[in-house]
Amino acid sequence: MKLKGQHNFKTTPDVLWDKLMDADTLARITPGVSRLDSKGEDIYEAIADVKLGPVKGSFKGELSVLEKLEPESFILNIKQNSKIGNVSAEVHIFLKPITEEETEMSFDGKAKLSGLLARTGQRVLSGVANTLSKQFFSAMEEEVSNASLS
C-alpha cells in the first residue's frame, strides 16, 4: 500500500524538525500511540492501538529513524506487530521551506500488511491512513503554534 501526503505549516523547518525528533511530542500527537520509549539512538519502541475499519488491534514494535539530513529529510522505518497481523513500512519524510515562515512537510512511502489486517482491512486502509495523517498534521499544527506562542 502506498502512503503519500503533505501539509503546510506556519513555521520553519528547524522547529518542525525538533518536534519530529522529540519522542514525547510524537507520543502525544500520533494517533493511537500510547507509548514511545527511546531504545537508543534514533530507535524507539512504540505501543499503539489502532482501529482500521472493521479490525482493531494493539500494536507493539519498533520505529527507527534513518538517513537523517537535518532539517530536510529522514526515513522512518516502522515495524509493528499485533495479534491481528503485522505492519512494516518505510516512509520518506521531507521538510521544504516555502517562504520564511512556511514549511511543507510531505511523506512518501510503502506499507506491507499481513494476517487479518491484510485480509479484512486492506480495502478501507488508504482511507484510514489518510484520516490518521490528517489527525497527525492537525495535532502537529497545534504543537507548532503553541511553540511559537511560548
Added chain:
Amino acid sequence: MTYIGKSVKRVEDKRFLTGKGRYTDDIVLPGMTYACIIRSPYAHAKITGIDTSAAEGMEGVVAIFTGKDIAAAGVNGVPCGWQVNFKNGDTMKEPPHPLLVADVVKHVGDNVAMVIAESREIAKDAAEMVEIDYEELDAVANAAKAVKDGAPQVHPDAPGNLCFDWELGNPKEEVDAAMDAAHHITKLDFTNQRLIPNAIEPRSAIGHYESAGDKYTLYTTSQNPHLTRLLISAFVLGIPEHRVRVVAPDVGGGFGSKIFHYTEEALVVWASKQINRPIKWTAERSESFMTDAHGRDHVTTAEMGFDAEGNIVGLRVNTLANLGAYLSTFAPCVPTWLHGTLLQGLYTTPKINVDVTGVFTHTTPVDAYRGAGRPEATYLLERLLDTAALEMNMDPAELRLKNFIPPFDGVEQEGYATQVALQYDSGNYHRVLERALEMVGYDDFRKEQAEARANGKYLGIGFSTYIEACGIAPSAVVGALGARAGLYEVGQVRVQPTGKVSVYTGAHSHGQGHETTFAQVVADKFGIALDDVEIVHGDSESVAFGMGTYGSRSLAVGGSAIIKSIEKVLEKGAKIAAHKLEAAEGDLEFAEGKWTVKGTDKSIGFGDVALTAYVPHDYPEGLEPGMDFSSFYDPANFTYPFGAHIAIVEVDKDTGSVKLKRFIAVDDVGNVINPMIVDGQIHGGVAQGIGQALFEGAIYDENAQLINGSYMDYTMPRADDLPAFEIDRTVTPCPHNPLGVKGAGEAGAIGSTPAVVNAVMDALSPFGVKNLEMPLTPERVWRAMQ
C-alpha cells in the same frame, strides 16, 4: 406406488429445517478439549523462534504442539492422491505438506502451532500469547509471475516453481498445421479467476483416542470419510485401518472443498492420543477463507481456427494452473484430466492440443471446486465460440449448431471418440440448444435488442453449450491416468427380517438428498413404501467402504452399486418364493412387492420372503439364510451430461452494473429419479456459476496476502442478484449404467458462467469490447465502456 420420476419431498429436510441436523461441531464428547491452530500471517517466512511459555502457564491450557513436535514424532505430511508426470517422464514434484510447519511457512494460513485447552475461548486466548518470530521472505501469488526467472521459490526441490508439465490431444505439429491453414483464428488470453468455496458449514474435526481398545475415531466434515481413513492410516499416521473409525455426520455443503484430507484432521487424531482426551477443532470463517482448498485459477491462452464456412478446424490451448503452496489431495488431476479431456466440447473439432503447466505459488492450495476443470474447459470453448461468431459476423447459435457432433445414443450408434482421450456415451446436442432457443424467443430478442440500443439501452444475449464428464470413474482408466485410488462405489442392501430395508452406501451426501433419491430407487425396486427404506452413509464402521460424493458420481456410481445388491436380493428372494409357492423360479414374476406364479393368483410378498430368509424352517435346500448383500460397482465409462444455457443481461451505461434479466437452462442429465432435487441442483449450480461471472474472486496482493478474506470483501451472489431461472430438460439416458443416469450436481456451475460473460460481451459489442476478465464488476465494465 412408484417413486422414480416423482418429486418426493426430501426425507432429510425435516431434521434440517427443524434444527435437528447433527453436524460435526454439534458433537460433544465427555472430557472434550478444544484446539486453536496458530496460522502464519505471512505468505512466505522463516520461523526463527516460538515461545510458548506464557501460553503454557495459562489456566485451562492442556497442551501446545509445534512443528518441531510433529517432526520429532516422525509424523508424515498429508499426501497427494493423483500423480501427473512431466512430459519427459519425470515424476511430478510432490513437496511435503507437514501438519505443522517447523521451518518455512508457505502461504497465509499455513499451520504453525496447535493450542489445546479446556474451552475454545481459552485456546484462542492462549494462542494469542504464543510469541512467534518470523523472518519474512519474498512471495509470489500469481502463476504467470511464479514461472518467471528470479521469481521467489516456493519449494527448493521444485525449481522454477514447476510441479509438472503435461499435454494431451493431437501432436502439436498437426494442430499447428491445421491452424496455419485456417481461414480465421479467434484468440483469447484470460484468467479463470480463483474462487473460494464458501460452504455454509465451516470445516470441523474431532479426534478421539480411546486407550481401552487402542481405537481412534475421527468425526469430520468430509465428502468421503473412507478415503480420509485410508490416507490417515496408510500415509500420515500409520495407524492400522481397523483401529481407525471415520464418521462424517451431516455435512453442510462442500462443493468439493470437503473431498480432501486436511492437515487438521490428522492433527486432532494424533494429538488426541498424546493428551488421551478428545479434541475438537472448528474453523472460524476467516480460517475457511484461508485454508479450504480454493478452486480454478488458470491463466490461459486459447486459439480456435475456422474454415471459411465456420467449421472448426483446430484448437490450441496453453494453460498455467496455479496449484497453491502444496498439493491438495486431487490437485494435479483438476487442470489436466478434468480439463484437457473436455476440450472437444460438443464439437467435431478435428485437431486439438492442450498444454498445461502446474505451478506452485505462496497461496492456499487449489483443488476441485464444483465442476473442477470442466468449468474452465467450458469457459474457454464457449467464450471462443461467441467471440468467433462476432468476429466472423455469424450467429453464435448457428455457429454452434453447425459444429455439433451429430446425435448418438450409445446403443444403436457407437459412443463418440474425442481427440482428447474420452469416449462420450450418448448425446443429442442439437435438441438442447433448439429447445433453449425456443424458450428464449431468439428472433424476438434480437429485435428487442436493436430497439433498446436505439434508445441507449444495452441488452446482450450469451450462449453456452457444455458437456461434462462425470460419474467418476472407471478405476482402471483413472489408474492409468495417475489416480492413486479406485473410483468404484459400494452399496450394501440389508433386508431386515420384517422386510424393512437398510441400505449402506459409500456415497456421502453433503446436501444432495441421497436419503431421498436412493430410497426412491430401493422402494420402487422392491415395491415397498419409501418409509420402509433407510439410507445409511458417512460412517466407516457401518459402511463397508466408499469413495464418497464428488464429480456428480453418487447416483451414477453409488446408485448402480445399490442396484447390483438389489438384484442379488431379488435373485435370492425368487429362490425362496419358488420354494414357498412350490413353483419353478422361471414361472415367477416380481412386481408390486410380491412374487406371483405367472397366470395364477398364487403369490408371496417381499416381507414374507424376508422373514423366511431369517426363519429358515421351510427353506430351499443348500441356500444360506439371511438377506444381506454388498456390491462394488466400477463404472464402464464416465457419464456425459450436457446442456445449453442462455443468459440475457442489461448493462447500465452510466454505472457499468450488469443486471441479469433472464437465465434459461436446458440440461440433459440422463434419466431423472427426483425432478425437484435435480432442479435444485441445477439452480444452485447456476447461481454459483453466475457468482464467478459477476461477483466472486480471491484477490492476493503483491506480498501474496489474501486481501478479501471475509464477507465484507468477498462478494457472493445473493437472491436479489438472480432472476427466476427458466429451466427444462431433455432425456438422453446413459447407456452403460443400470439406472441410465448421468449426474446433475455440477452441470449448472459448468454451463452458466460463459453464458453470462458472453451476454455482457454481446451487450458491450457497440463499444468494441471483446474480452474482459471475470468477475464483471461494475467498475470493470464501466471502464471498458469509456
